[in-house]
């Protein structure tokens with residue numbers, strides 16, 4: 637982390653003298669300083685204040701760079717939490733993870749892949765036969781249909797190998813961009829897109845990296861500002877951040893190293909002003 641940007645640490649007691657009042661006070665002091673400089677330089681004060689204080693750009697490259705650096709320090713080696721030994725296992729685990737947790741899926745998949753070791757084994761099933769094995773992950777009827785349908789298509793059209801192209805992956809039943817991005821990024825190491833799950837959605841909004849709510853549009857927004865070689869890692873880092881600190885209810889802002897870069901409206905502790913749309 638560059639010198640001078642270490643976030644302030646709060647008191648352990650949780651009582652942070654003046655933290656609520658500080659942002660306003662800071663802006664006022666900053667405004668006075670800008671006005672003083674403007675007077676000294678003989679430049680229109682209003683123009684200067686406007687340029688400095690209204691010029692906040694949440695997707696400015698310096699800010700993005702700083703966020704990425706801090707994420708690298710926080711989560712240097714993160715990867716997908718779904719256990720897998722092949723592209724097929726990762727594909728199945730990702731389909732099962734919809735509306736479920738990775739922990740839950742990891743409880744189910746070892747036994748599932750012991751029982752049906754190959755994609756051909758899955759292709760030979762009727763969806764109803766798979767249902768009891770995946771029941772605990774929720775939405776088990778749809779998931780069974782998707783897994784068996786994907787296996788049959790992979791055997792029929794792709795020689796039993798999970799395809800490594802986005803367009804081909806999207807032809808598989810139950811596979812949309814999010815699942816395809818997980819498989820492409822994690823297994824094939826291809827940065828074709830960015831996984832947007834509930835954590836990425838929430839944190840991208842809190843950090844003002846997007847103003848959208850539709851996952852496809854959020855993905856497009858993030859692809860414009862995050863360097864391509866970082867797409868897969870960034871999504872994993874944000875997912876871990878969402879699990880550990882930036883949780884949906886009561887994020888642990890007091891422990892977060894992104895704190896002084898974050899203006900989220902629902903922060904639980906802050907040293908900077910908050911923005912009402914940042915949520």
Ligand code: SF4
Pocket residue numbers: 842881882883887888889890892893894895898899900902903904
């Ligand atoms: S400061 Fe709080 S809301 Fe912002 S990223 Fe960190 S945990 Fe999330």
